[in-house]
Amino acid sequence: MTSVLPASCASDPMTPGSILKWKNIQRIPPRDKLIFQQDNACPHTAKVTKEYLEEVKLNVLPWPAMSPDLNPIEHVWQQLKKWLYQQRYTINNKAQLIAAINRFWATFPKESVQALMKSMPRRLQAVRVAKEGHTKY
Incomplete structure (x- = not known):
């Protein structure tokens, strides 16, 4: 999908x-x-x-309890936070924040989303190898 x-x-x-x-x-x-x-x-x-x-x-x-950032969306949130920080002087209210978030989503590369989704098998394998312990994810 x-x-x-x-x-x-x-x-x-x-x-x-x-x-x-x-x-x-x-x-x-x-x-x-x-x-x-x-x-x-x-x-x-x-x-x-x-x-x-x-x-x-x-x-x-x-x-797994030890992998809160296993979900690829966590990496998107990190990029969104970084991008919003760069926009901080132009965002003064909730409406501007919502507009900024919508701009981020509109310009976020589809290829990045697909790459993150394709990384899921690798992420799950890392969890298996670590026996549900810490991973780099």
């Missing part, structure tokens, strides 16, 4: 309807081919989240 999850969906808590909102926007592969990934942040491990993911029967990738 080459589409990207919209920021408005990514910022929603994992509650009933948030995945459905994404589904209405994107073409989601069949559930048996979809692997949902999220780190162990409290909203992701909350009882309501776990119950909802079980209810909608999503295949959730187990996430």
